[in-house]
Amino acid sequence: MNAPVANKLVLRRSYFEASARARVAAVLDAGSFREFLPPEASEPSPHLAVLDIPGAFDDGVIVGSASLGGRPVLVIAQEGQFMGGAVGEIHGAKIVGLLRRAVQDKPAAVIFMADSGGVRLHEANAGLIAISEIMRAVLDTRAAGVPVIALVGGSCGAFGGMGIVSRLCSAIVMSEEGRLALSGPEVIETVAGVEEFDSKDRALVWRVTGGKHRYLTGDCAELVEDDAASFRDGAIALLAGWQEPAPASSTLRAEQARLTERRQRFAGLRDGLDVWQALGVAEPRQIPLMDRDSLVALKKGLPA
Amino acid sequence: MEKLEFRFPAQPATPAAGAALCGVVGSGNLEILIRPGDEADTCVVSVKTSARGFGRIWEAVIAEFAARHAAGGTRIAINDMGATPAVVSLRLGQALGEYTGGVQ
Numbered sequence: 001m002n003a004p005v006a007n008k009l010v011l012r013r014s015y016f017e018a019s020a021r022a023r024v025a026a027v028l029d030a031g032s033f034r035e036f037l038p039p040e041a042s043e044p045s046p047h048l049a050v051l052d053i054p055g056a057f058d059d060g061v062i063v064g065s066a067s068l069g070g071r072p073v074l075v076i077a078q079e080g081q082f083m084g085g086a087v088g089e090i091h092g093a094k095i096v097g098l099l100r101r102a103v104q105d106k107p108a109a110v111i112f113m114a115d116s117g118g119v120r121l122h123e124a125n126a127g128l129i130a131i132s133e134i135m136r137a138v139l140d141t142r143a144a145g146v147p148v149i150a151l152v153g154g155s156c157g158a159f160g161g162m163g164i165v166s167r168l169c170s171a172i173v174m175s176e177e178g179r180l181a182l183s184g185p186e187v188i189e190t191v192a193g194v195e196e197f198d199s200k201d202r203a204l205v206w207r208v209t210g211g212k213h214r215y216l217t218g219d220c221a222e223l224v225e226d227d228a229a230s231f232r233d234g235a236i237a238l239l240a241g242w243q244e245p246a247p248a249s250s251t252l253r254a255e256q257a258r259l260t261e262r263r264q265r266f267a268g269l270r271d272g273l274d275v276w277q278a279l280g281v282a283e284p285r286q287i288p289l290m291d292r293d294s295l296v297a298l299k300k301g302l303p304a
Numbered sequence: 305m306e307k308l309e310f311r312f313p314a315q316p317a318t319p320a321a322g323a324a325l326c327g328v329v330g331s332g333n334l335e336i337l338i339r340p341g342d343e344a345d346t347c348v349v350s351v352k353t354s355a356r357g358f359g360r361i362w363e364a365v366i367a368e369f370a371a372r373h374a375a376g377g378t379r380i381a382i383n384d385m386g387a388t389p390a391v392v393s394l395r396l397g398q399a400l401g402e403y404t405g406g407v408q
Contacts, residue, residue: 019328039337040323044383052305054352054383056329057337081330 013228015153016177020062020079023113026228027151027235028066028075035064036101037094045088047123056082059090063098069236071108074098078115080156085116087161088123092130099137103144109239110141110148112169117184118160131161138168139247147171147244151231152220153178157209160184170244171221173234174211176292180219181209203288207272212287212295216276216302217262225292308351308359312370316344316377320405327395334384334392336399341379353384365389369396378403 013026024033037058044055060082066075076095078085087095102110119127138148147170152158157179158166166172166180174180183191185199198204207213215223222238224230245251269275276284280303287295319340327335334353341348347370351362369375373396380399387395 021325038323039325039335040339054305054329054354054385056335056383057325057381060329079328081328081333083329 011229014226015151015175015228015231016155016226018228019081020060020077020113020115023151023154023228023231024062024064024066024075024077027111027113027232028068028073029070033064033066033075035062036098037063042094043090045090045120045123047088047126048083051122053122059088059094060085061091061094063094065107066111068109068111068232068239071239074102074105074107074110075113076110077113078154078156078162080115080154083120083122085114085154085156085162086118086120086122087116087127087130087134088120089126089130091120092127092134096130096133096137099134099141099148102141102146102148106144106146108146109235109242110146111151111235112138112148112166113151113154114158114162114166115152115154115156116158116160116162117156118162128161131165134161134165135168138165142168142170142244143247145244145246147239147242149173149235149238151235152180153211153224153226153231157181167219170242171238172214172219173222173224173231173238174214174220175224175226175231176206176211177226178211178214179206179209180211180214185209204271207288210272212290213272213275215295216279216281216287216299223292223296306351306353306356306359308349308353308362310349310351310363310366312347312349312367313345314347314370314376314378315374317374317400317404319377319403321403324399324403326399326402329383329385332386332388332391334382334387334395336395337381338399338403339379339381341377344377347375347378347380349380349382351382351384353382353386355384355386361389362392365392366396369393373397373400374404375400 039057048055060079062077150166150169150172153175188197189199214220222234224234273284
Protein backbone atom coordinates (compact mmCIF):
# COMPACT_ATOMS: atom_id res chain seq x y z
CA MET A 1 0.00 0.00 0.00
CA ASN A 2 1.16 3.53 -0.71
CA ALA A 3 2.09 4.85 2.75
CA PRO A 4 1.62 8.64 2.31
CA VAL A 5 -1.91 8.22 0.94
CA ALA A 6 -2.82 5.86 3.78
CA ASN A 7 -1.49 8.37 6.34
CA LYS A 8 -3.51 11.17 4.84
CA LEU A 9 -6.69 9.12 5.13
CA VAL A 10 -5.99 8.15 8.72
CA LEU A 11 -4.93 11.59 9.93
CA ARG A 12 -8.04 13.52 8.98
CA ARG A 13 -10.27 13.85 12.07
CA SER A 14 -13.61 15.59 11.67
CA TYR A 15 -13.92 18.57 14.02
CA PHE A 16 -17.69 18.59 13.42
CA GLU A 17 -18.14 15.06 14.72
CA ALA A 18 -15.63 15.20 17.59
CA SER A 19 -16.63 15.69 21.23
CA ALA A 20 -15.39 18.81 23.03
CA ARG A 21 -12.76 16.75 24.84
CA ALA A 22 -11.53 15.24 21.58
CA ARG A 23 -11.29 18.74 20.06
CA VAL A 24 -9.28 20.02 23.02
CA ALA A 25 -6.88 17.08 22.66
CA ALA A 26 -6.50 17.52 18.89
CA VAL A 27 -6.37 21.33 18.48
CA LEU A 28 -3.91 22.23 21.27
CA ASP A 29 -0.30 21.10 21.68
CA ALA A 30 -0.32 17.38 22.53
CA GLY A 31 -0.53 16.71 26.25
CA SER A 32 -0.44 20.42 27.19
CA PHE A 33 -4.03 20.80 28.42
CA ARG A 34 -4.67 21.25 32.15
CA GLU A 35 -8.36 21.38 33.02
CA PHE A 36 -9.73 23.81 35.62
CA LEU A 37 -12.68 22.35 37.54
CA PRO A 38 -12.43 18.87 35.98
CA PRO A 39 -15.59 16.69 36.02
CA GLU A 40 -14.78 15.22 39.44
CA ALA A 41 -14.49 18.73 40.94
CA SER A 42 -17.24 20.51 39.02
CA GLU A 43 -20.95 20.70 39.88
CA PRO A 44 -23.74 19.61 37.54
CA SER A 45 -26.54 22.12 36.96
CA PRO A 46 -28.91 22.45 39.96
CA HIS A 47 -31.62 23.83 37.62
CA LEU A 48 -31.68 20.69 35.45
CA ALA A 49 -31.85 18.54 38.61
CA VAL A 50 -34.96 20.47 39.73
CA LEU A 51 -36.51 19.78 36.32
CA ASP A 52 -35.65 16.08 36.73
CA ILE A 53 -33.20 16.08 33.81
CA PRO A 54 -29.78 14.37 34.16
CA GLY A 55 -26.98 16.94 34.09
CA ALA A 56 -23.38 16.59 32.92
CA PHE A 57 -20.51 16.62 35.42
CA ASP A 58 -18.82 19.51 33.61
CA ASP A 59 -22.15 21.20 32.71
CA GLY A 60 -21.25 20.93 29.03
CA VAL A 61 -18.13 23.09 28.93
CA ILE A 62 -14.43 22.40 29.44
CA VAL A 63 -12.07 25.17 30.56
CA GLY A 64 -8.35 25.13 31.21
CA SER A 65 -4.86 26.15 30.18
CA ALA A 66 -2.71 24.76 27.39
CA SER A 67 -0.17 25.76 24.80
CA LEU A 68 -0.81 26.30 21.10
CA GLY A 69 2.19 26.30 18.81
CA GLY A 70 4.32 26.65 21.95
CA ARG A 71 2.51 29.77 23.23
CA PRO A 72 0.46 29.76 26.45
CA VAL A 73 -3.30 29.96 25.90
CA LEU A 74 -6.45 29.58 27.96
CA VAL A 75 -9.13 27.37 26.46
CA ILE A 76 -12.93 27.08 26.44
CA ALA A 77 -14.64 24.16 24.66
CA GLN A 78 -18.42 23.76 24.61
CA GLU A 79 -19.92 20.28 24.24
CA GLY A 80 -22.61 20.54 21.58
CA GLN A 81 -23.92 17.03 22.24
CA PHE A 82 -25.04 17.98 25.75
CA MET A 83 -28.25 20.06 25.53
CA GLY A 84 -27.12 21.62 22.27
CA GLY A 85 -24.16 23.27 23.99
CA ALA A 86 -26.63 25.63 25.64
CA VAL A 87 -25.36 28.07 28.24
CA GLY A 88 -26.68 27.52 31.77
CA GLU A 89 -25.63 29.18 35.00
CA ILE A 90 -22.64 26.95 35.86
CA HIS A 91 -21.62 26.56 32.20
CA GLY A 92 -21.58 30.36 31.90
CA ALA A 93 -19.80 30.91 35.22
CA LYS A 94 -16.98 28.59 34.12
CA ILE A 95 -16.53 30.59 30.89
CA VAL A 96 -16.65 33.95 32.67
CA GLY A 97 -14.18 32.73 35.32
CA LEU A 98 -11.78 31.60 32.62
CA LEU A 99 -12.00 34.93 30.77
CA ARG A 100 -11.38 36.84 34.02
CA ARG A 101 -8.33 34.69 34.59
CA ALA A 102 -7.14 35.65 31.10
CA VAL A 103 -7.36 39.34 32.09
CA GLN A 104 -5.16 38.53 35.09
CA ASP A 105 -2.68 36.07 33.55
CA LYS A 106 -2.41 37.66 30.07
CA PRO A 107 -1.92 34.46 28.01
CA ALA A 108 -1.09 34.79 24.29
CA ALA A 109 -4.80 34.19 23.53
CA VAL A 110 -8.04 32.61 24.64
CA ILE A 111 -9.19 29.84 22.28
CA PHE A 112 -12.99 29.64 22.42
CA MET A 113 -14.36 26.48 20.76
CA ALA A 114 -18.00 27.52 20.46
CA ASP A 115 -20.65 24.87 19.78
CA SER A 116 -23.94 26.18 21.10
CA GLY A 117 -27.50 27.15 20.29
CA GLY A 118 -27.28 29.95 22.88
CA VAL A 119 -29.08 30.30 26.21
CA ARG A 120 -30.20 27.12 27.98
CA LEU A 121 -33.89 27.90 28.17
CA HIS A 122 -34.39 25.50 31.12
CA GLU A 123 -32.38 27.91 33.23
CA ALA A 124 -34.28 31.00 32.09
CA ASN A 125 -32.90 34.22 33.58
CA ALA A 126 -29.78 32.52 34.98
CA GLY A 127 -28.87 31.48 31.43
CA LEU A 128 -29.60 34.92 29.98
CA ILE A 129 -27.51 36.61 32.66
CA ALA A 130 -24.71 34.12 32.02
CA ILE A 131 -24.65 35.06 28.33
CA SER A 132 -24.53 38.78 29.07
CA GLU A 133 -21.70 38.19 31.56
CA ILE A 134 -19.78 36.23 28.90
CA MET A 135 -20.20 39.12 26.44
CA ARG A 136 -18.84 41.59 28.98
CA ALA A 137 -15.98 39.24 29.92
CA VAL A 138 -14.96 38.75 26.24
CA LEU A 139 -14.77 42.53 25.79
CA ASP A 140 -12.83 42.94 29.06
CA THR A 141 -10.36 40.25 27.94
CA ARG A 142 -9.81 41.97 24.59
CA ALA A 143 -9.49 45.36 26.31
CA ALA A 144 -6.71 43.82 28.43
CA GLY A 145 -4.86 43.09 25.18
CA VAL A 146 -5.59 39.35 25.07
CA PRO A 147 -7.10 38.20 21.75
CA VAL A 148 -10.08 35.83 21.96
CA ILE A 149 -10.24 33.51 18.94
CA ALA A 150 -13.54 31.70 18.32
CA LEU A 151 -13.49 28.34 16.51
CA VAL A 152 -16.89 27.55 14.96
CA GLY A 153 -17.25 24.16 13.33
CA GLY A 154 -19.42 22.03 15.61
CA SER A 155 -22.83 20.49 14.94
CA CYS A 156 -24.68 23.23 16.87
CA GLY A 157 -22.78 26.09 15.24
CA ALA A 158 -22.97 29.38 17.16
CA PHE A 159 -26.51 30.75 17.46
CA GLY A 160 -28.47 33.06 19.71
CA GLY A 161 -26.38 34.61 22.45
CA MET A 162 -23.40 32.51 21.40
CA GLY A 163 -23.67 33.98 17.88
CA ILE A 164 -23.25 37.42 19.44
CA VAL A 165 -20.44 36.22 21.71
CA SER A 166 -18.58 34.75 18.72
CA ARG A 167 -18.80 38.04 16.82
CA LEU A 168 -17.53 39.91 19.90
CA CYS A 169 -14.35 37.81 19.75
CA SER A 170 -11.23 39.18 18.05
CA ALA A 171 -11.64 36.81 15.08
CA ILE A 172 -13.45 33.64 14.05
CA VAL A 173 -12.04 30.51 12.43
CA MET A 174 -14.80 28.53 10.69
CA SER A 175 -15.28 25.44 8.57
CA GLU A 176 -17.86 25.11 5.81
CA GLU A 177 -19.82 22.84 8.18
CA GLY A 178 -19.91 25.50 10.90
CA ARG A 179 -22.87 27.87 11.17
CA LEU A 180 -23.06 31.33 12.66
CA ALA A 181 -26.17 33.51 13.09
CA LEU A 182 -28.45 35.09 15.65
CA SER A 183 -31.88 33.43 15.46
CA GLY A 184 -31.67 29.77 14.49
CA PRO A 185 -33.49 28.53 11.36
CA GLU A 186 -36.26 26.81 13.33
CA VAL A 187 -36.81 29.88 15.48
CA ILE A 188 -37.24 32.06 12.38
CA GLU A 189 -39.65 29.56 10.83
CA THR A 190 -41.67 29.31 14.06
CA VAL A 191 -41.93 33.06 14.50
CA ALA A 192 -42.26 34.28 10.89
CA GLY A 193 -43.58 31.25 9.01
CA VAL A 194 -42.21 28.82 6.47
CA GLU A 195 -42.63 31.40 3.68
CA GLU A 196 -40.03 33.53 5.46
CA PHE A 197 -37.59 30.72 6.09
CA ASP A 198 -37.78 26.97 5.48
CA SER A 199 -35.64 25.43 8.22
CA LYS A 200 -35.95 21.97 6.60
CA ASP A 201 -34.07 23.26 3.54
CA ARG A 202 -30.60 22.41 4.78
CA ALA A 203 -28.87 23.77 1.69
CA LEU A 204 -30.60 27.13 2.26
CA VAL A 205 -29.67 27.07 5.97
CA TRP A 206 -26.00 26.64 5.04
CA ARG A 207 -26.22 29.27 2.27
CA VAL A 208 -27.25 31.91 4.81
CA THR A 209 -25.45 30.79 7.99
CA GLY A 210 -22.66 28.40 6.90
CA GLY A 211 -18.91 28.90 6.92
CA LYS A 212 -18.54 29.68 3.23
CA HIS A 213 -21.17 32.44 3.42
CA ARG A 214 -19.61 33.91 6.56
CA TYR A 215 -16.20 33.83 4.90
CA LEU A 216 -17.42 35.61 1.76
CA THR A 217 -19.19 38.30 3.80
CA GLY A 218 -16.12 38.76 6.01
CA ASP A 219 -17.76 37.62 9.27
CA CYS A 220 -15.10 34.97 9.79
CA ALA A 221 -11.41 35.66 9.28
CA GLU A 222 -10.30 32.16 8.29
CA LEU A 223 -12.05 29.35 6.47
CA VAL A 224 -10.61 25.90 7.22
CA GLU A 225 -11.37 22.28 6.35
CA ASP A 226 -13.52 20.23 8.75
CA ASP A 227 -10.44 18.77 10.39
CA ALA A 228 -9.12 19.37 13.92
CA ALA A 229 -5.59 19.87 12.54
CA SER A 230 -6.86 22.54 10.10
CA PHE A 231 -8.56 24.42 12.96
CA ARG A 232 -5.29 24.21 14.87
CA ASP A 233 -3.29 25.55 11.90
CA GLY A 234 -5.91 28.27 11.28
CA ALA A 235 -5.76 29.47 14.89
CA ILE A 236 -1.95 29.44 14.92
CA ALA A 237 -1.83 31.37 11.63
CA LEU A 238 -4.27 33.99 12.94
CA LEU A 239 -2.34 34.47 16.17
CA ALA A 240 1.04 34.85 14.47
CA GLY A 241 1.67 38.58 14.56
CA TRP A 242 -1.83 39.36 15.90
CA GLN A 243 -1.93 42.68 17.73
CA GLU A 244 -5.13 43.12 19.72
CA PRO A 245 -6.23 46.71 19.00
CA ALA A 246 -6.96 48.99 21.97
CA PRO A 247 -10.71 49.66 22.20
CA ALA A 248 -11.62 53.02 20.64
CA SER A 249 -14.97 54.64 19.87
CA SER A 250 -13.69 55.60 16.40
CA THR A 251 -13.22 51.90 15.53
CA LEU A 252 -16.72 51.12 16.79
CA ARG A 253 -18.22 53.97 14.72
CA ALA A 254 -16.40 52.78 11.61
CA GLU A 255 -17.68 49.22 12.17
CA GLN A 256 -21.21 50.51 12.76
CA ALA A 257 -21.03 52.48 9.49
CA ARG A 258 -19.74 49.40 7.63
CA LEU A 259 -22.56 47.24 8.95
CA THR A 260 -25.21 49.87 8.19
CA GLU A 261 -23.91 50.12 4.63
CA ARG A 262 -23.90 46.33 4.32
CA ARG A 263 -27.46 46.09 5.59
CA GLN A 264 -28.64 48.60 3.01
CA ARG A 265 -26.67 46.95 0.24
CA PHE A 266 -28.11 43.47 0.86
CA ALA A 267 -31.60 44.54 2.00
CA GLY A 268 -34.27 42.44 0.33
CA LEU A 269 -31.93 39.64 -0.74
CA ARG A 270 -33.45 36.30 0.25
CA ASP A 271 -30.64 33.82 -0.21
CA GLY A 272 -26.87 33.48 0.06
CA LEU A 273 -26.84 33.04 -3.72
CA ASP A 274 -28.15 36.62 -4.17
CA VAL A 275 -25.65 38.01 -1.67
CA TRP A 276 -22.73 36.27 -3.40
CA GLN A 277 -23.86 37.65 -6.74
CA ALA A 278 -24.01 41.13 -5.25
CA LEU A 279 -20.47 40.59 -3.92
CA GLY A 280 -19.29 40.03 -7.49
CA VAL A 281 -19.22 36.23 -7.65
CA ALA A 282 -19.76 35.33 -11.32
CA GLU A 283 -21.29 31.88 -10.72
CA PRO A 284 -22.88 31.83 -7.22
CA ARG A 285 -24.35 28.34 -7.77
CA GLN A 286 -20.82 26.93 -7.89
CA ILE A 287 -19.96 28.18 -4.37
CA PRO A 288 -21.52 25.27 -2.42
CA LEU A 289 -19.60 22.81 -4.62
CA MET A 290 -16.19 24.45 -4.26
CA ASP A 291 -13.46 23.15 -2.00
CA ARG A 292 -11.92 25.36 0.67
CA ASP A 293 -8.78 26.36 -1.27
CA SER A 294 -10.71 27.35 -4.42
CA LEU A 295 -13.09 29.48 -2.36
CA VAL A 296 -10.21 31.28 -0.60
CA ALA A 297 -8.66 31.96 -4.02
CA LEU A 298 -12.01 33.18 -5.38
CA LYS A 299 -12.47 35.58 -2.46
CA LYS A 300 -9.04 37.11 -3.08
CA GLY A 301 -10.18 37.98 -6.61
CA LEU A 302 -13.45 39.67 -5.57
CA PRO A 303 -13.80 43.46 -5.81
CA ALA A 304 -13.02 45.11 -2.45
CA MET B 305 -35.30 11.12 35.80
CA GLU B 306 -34.67 8.00 37.83
CA LYS B 307 -31.86 7.57 40.34
CA LEU B 308 -30.46 4.08 40.90
CA GLU B 309 -27.77 2.77 43.26
CA PHE B 310 -25.92 -0.51 42.96
CA ARG B 311 -23.13 -2.28 44.90
CA PHE B 312 -21.39 -5.32 43.52
CA PRO B 313 -18.39 -7.33 44.74
CA ALA B 314 -15.48 -7.10 42.28
CA GLN B 315 -11.75 -7.82 42.13
CA PRO B 316 -9.77 -4.69 43.15
CA ALA B 317 -8.86 -2.30 40.31
CA THR B 318 -5.37 -0.78 39.98
CA PRO B 319 -5.92 2.90 39.19
CA ALA B 320 -3.49 4.79 36.94
CA ALA B 321 -5.39 8.08 37.21
CA GLY B 322 -7.21 9.87 40.04
CA ALA B 323 -10.43 9.86 38.02
CA ALA B 324 -11.56 9.00 34.50
CA LEU B 325 -14.42 10.35 32.41
CA CYS B 326 -15.85 8.74 29.33
CA GLY B 327 -18.74 9.63 27.02
CA VAL B 328 -21.12 12.58 26.70
CA VAL B 329 -24.66 13.13 28.06
CA GLY B 330 -26.23 13.25 24.61
CA SER B 331 -29.16 11.44 23.03
CA GLY B 332 -28.60 7.66 23.22
CA ASN B 333 -25.34 8.23 25.02
CA LEU B 334 -24.10 8.59 28.60
CA GLU B 335 -21.12 9.79 30.59
CA ILE B 336 -19.30 7.71 33.15
CA LEU B 337 -17.04 9.10 35.86
CA ILE B 338 -14.87 6.66 37.83
CA ARG B 339 -13.30 7.72 41.10
CA PRO B 340 -11.64 5.79 43.94
CA GLY B 341 -14.12 4.20 46.36
CA ASP B 342 -13.85 3.26 50.03
CA GLU B 343 -13.89 -0.54 49.81
CA ALA B 344 -11.25 -2.29 47.71
CA ASP B 345 -13.45 -5.22 46.74
CA THR B 346 -16.68 -3.34 46.00
CA CYS B 347 -17.83 -1.44 42.94
CA VAL B 348 -20.39 1.23 43.87
CA VAL B 349 -22.45 2.61 41.00
CA SER B 350 -24.94 5.50 41.05
CA VAL B 351 -27.01 6.14 37.95
CA LYS B 352 -29.10 9.15 36.93
CA THR B 353 -31.09 8.28 33.85
CA SER B 354 -33.70 10.10 31.81
CA ALA B 355 -35.41 6.77 30.98
CA ARG B 356 -37.57 5.48 33.84
CA GLY B 357 -38.38 1.85 34.55
CA PHE B 358 -35.19 0.15 33.37
CA GLY B 359 -33.71 -0.60 36.83
CA ARG B 360 -33.52 -4.36 36.30
CA ILE B 361 -31.69 -3.97 33.00
CA TRP B 362 -29.20 -1.55 34.59
CA GLU B 363 -28.67 -4.06 37.40
CA ALA B 364 -27.99 -6.88 34.94
CA VAL B 365 -25.58 -4.84 32.80
CA ILE B 366 -23.60 -3.55 35.78
CA ALA B 367 -23.52 -6.94 37.52
CA GLU B 368 -22.08 -8.46 34.35
CA PHE B 369 -19.49 -5.65 34.17
CA ALA B 370 -18.47 -6.10 37.84
CA ALA B 371 -18.16 -9.87 37.37
CA ARG B 372 -16.01 -9.59 34.25
CA HIS B 373 -13.67 -6.75 35.25
CA ALA B 374 -11.42 -5.93 38.17
CA ALA B 375 -13.53 -2.89 39.05
CA GLY B 376 -13.37 -3.05 42.89
CA GLY B 377 -12.46 -0.01 44.97
CA THR B 378 -14.29 2.31 42.61
CA ARG B 379 -17.17 4.72 42.82
CA ILE B 380 -18.83 5.02 39.42
CA ALA B 381 -21.25 7.85 38.63
CA ILE B 382 -23.34 7.73 35.47
CA ASN B 383 -25.42 10.44 33.77
CA ASP B 384 -27.55 8.77 31.11
CA MET B 385 -29.65 10.10 28.26
CA GLY B 386 -31.19 6.83 27.04
CA ALA B 387 -28.13 4.76 26.10
CA THR B 388 -28.81 1.15 25.08
CA PRO B 389 -27.37 -1.68 27.23
CA ALA B 390 -24.69 -2.36 24.61
CA VAL B 391 -23.53 1.27 24.71
CA VAL B 392 -23.52 1.20 28.54
CA SER B 393 -21.30 -1.92 28.56
CA LEU B 394 -18.97 -0.40 25.98
CA ARG B 395 -18.59 2.87 27.90
CA LEU B 396 -18.09 1.09 31.25
CA GLY B 397 -15.23 -0.88 29.73
CA GLN B 398 -13.80 2.26 28.10
CA ALA B 399 -13.97 4.28 31.34
CA LEU B 400 -12.37 1.51 33.40
CA GLY B 401 -9.68 1.19 30.72
CA GLU B 402 -8.84 4.87 31.12
CA TYR B 403 -8.98 4.68 34.92
CA THR B 404 -6.55 1.77 35.05
CA GLY B 405 -4.40 3.09 32.19
CA GLY B 406 -5.06 0.07 30.03
CA VAL B 407 -6.59 -0.20 26.59
CA GLN B 408 -9.03 2.58 25.72
